[in-house]
Amino acid sequence: MEAVNITSLGSMLPIKLFMAPQSISGQKSHNIRCASNREDNVVTLLDYGAGNVRSVRNAIRLLNFNIQDVKKPEDILEAKRLVFPGVGAFAAAMDILNKTGMAEALREYIKNDRPFLGICLGLQLLFEYSEENGPDVGLDILKGFLTGNRSDSVKSSDLAENQPLKHASTLAKRVIACLDVRANNKGDLVVTKGDQYDVREHSEEREVRNLGKPVELAGQYYKDGADEVTFLNITGFRDFPLGDLPMLEVLRRTSENVFVPLTIGGGIRDFTDKDGRYYSSLEVASEYFRSGADKISIGSDAVYAAEEYIKTGVKMGTTSLEQISYVYGNQAVVVSIDPRRVYLNSPKDVPFKTVELTHPGPKGEKYAWYQCTVNGGREGRPIGAYELAKAVEDLGAGEILLNCIDCDGQGQGFDIDLVKLISEAVNIPVIASSGAGAVEHFSAVFKQTSTSAALAAGIFHRREVPIMAVKEHLRIQGTEVRI
Structure with missing residues (x-):
């Protein structure tokens, strides 16, 4: 050897x-x-x-x-x-x-x-x-x-006998801080947090919820022990990705002092600007990487690619997911899945993979399928989270960021049924997201599923739960983490 x-x-x-x-x-x-x-x-x-x-x-x-x-x-x-x-x-x-x-x-x-x-x-x-x-x-x-x-x-x-290494008993679980970034009513980039994807205050003015400045918060989370930092640009440069200079500057400034993996998502797709010039998703991703990103996250575009792949069974090689993973490698491409529960009385009611729920639905339903959405959760698509995860793995995704619209901002814990379903379906790492409200929620998702990482936003932004408190709790519970 x-x-x-x-x-x-x-x-x-x-x-x-x-x-x-x-x-x-x-x-x-x-x-x-x-x-x-x-x-x-x-x-x-x-x-x-x-x-x-x-x-x-x-x-x-x-x-x-x-x-x-x-x-x-x-x-x-x-x-x-x-x-x-x-x-x-x-x-x-x-x-x-x-x-x-x-x-x-x-x-x-x-x-x-x-x-x-x-x-x-x-x-x-x-x-x-x-x-x-x-x-x-x-x-x-x-x-x-x-x-x-x-x-x-x-x-x-x-390995050579004269080079002893200390091996962890298992791969360390990751705790990831997520920053949803968008422009507020004054045009300033702020970190915000949604309540089932609604990021505006419940007031007459409907101001964007402001939880801090992205560069400063990312730097603090690095010092606090976050294993990774994820930026999700939730509204920026939808019509002109390469024109969003403030977000690119956020990446550049963050990478100067943050030495853990940085993931960026939002608007990564092919597009044509107002002057008729065509930009490929690969060009958009390349600018992100040059600005300091280690991984990029693809959302809606990956859903469309998966739908076409399932329909034809053919890898076209032209989708954003395939192009970026070919040039930069699978490990640099994360697919963000935004599903919502659709409750069922019988798994035979739909052609998608269903789960038997741990907690019955509002009308006593025992089953559900997880419908994928696009455009920030505003549009449902005819594809389930299970089917999407399997397809994007085939197309070149190296990791899945698994959200759940029903749990987002609720602080009641991750959707264990969903995380278990997806983490057992694929051979690539899965990041559990949406719903964390206490340290016990992290230990629960790691004990009950095979997920590789857990991500949180609001509880870190509001300083309700420090990152190191999560890691210390996990360590005490017997979960391997980096301290």
Whole structure:
């Protein structure tokens, strides 16, 4: 088996490392070393044009290092230390490296045992090939290959004996802070929170509920221990996504001091502006990534794509979900599902997957299906949450953000029936959302379902429940979390 020893990281960088679970197979042992010499504080950065490199830049600058960008293959060969961050699909990245001549320069640099730090895809590309969508040929520096089986893991016997690692008994559950962002009546971007998706105060003026400023709140949640921060731009740039400069600036400023994954959703789709110029969803997503996002969340557009896929059984490769996941990788694409309960007396009443309810409906109904919606929950679609989840996984989604309109803002707990249904239906991570009102709600959803993460908004914004209180409660209850 391939043994990869990451040694001599020294005082390198507090960089965000996000790597989809993959298995490493092969033979031979290599040492990949990365050093930091304070007498020469230049770090050469290889940015091949995909993914969020801004967070890496911010981390480097935070430690008072200067950055030199790779513009030609010779810059790689002349580097004293090289950082190669990568997000995306293996094949697409290798295509860029080969066309620019960077691939051969990388091989020569690393084979000469020069200081190198590969992050995520930047490390994976060193192997012979990947079975992600292939096989696709890699740089062939490390003898081994990568598989796309998410259930696989690297066993301790695969690692060098002189590099002991501490293994968690299970994957740590994530606690995610969500910020719904929109312009208020004065045009300022504020964090708001809905009551079953209604974000306006119940007053005569109907002002947008203002719970704080997005950059400041995101920074506070990072300090409080949030594992991730999610921005949902709930009304912004619906007609002109790339024109929403304030939201892009929020991402840029947040990424300067927040070193956990940032997800952004809202308006990610193909569109044509008022002057007739066409923009692809890939262009919109790329601007998000360049501004500091690590993942993007697709909502309505994913519903339409899933409906067409279920109808035809054909992957067109042209939907926003497919295009973005191909270029940036499945792990960078989250699909946000916004369902509402439709109560039934019998599961035979509809052609969709139903659940037997833990708590009967308002008229004593024992069953329900979960109808997906679009346009912020305003329009119901002829597709269930179960069917949608299965379809978007096939189309390239790497994670599901599972909301529930019925529970939103109610503070009575997550919809366990729904979360259990979806988390058992797919092989990708599921984030439980909507309804958290107490620390016990988090432990309940983790104990009763296989969800990977739980997300909350209002209870954090109003400081009713601190993030660390949630994590400490989970730890006491025996749930593995990052403290």
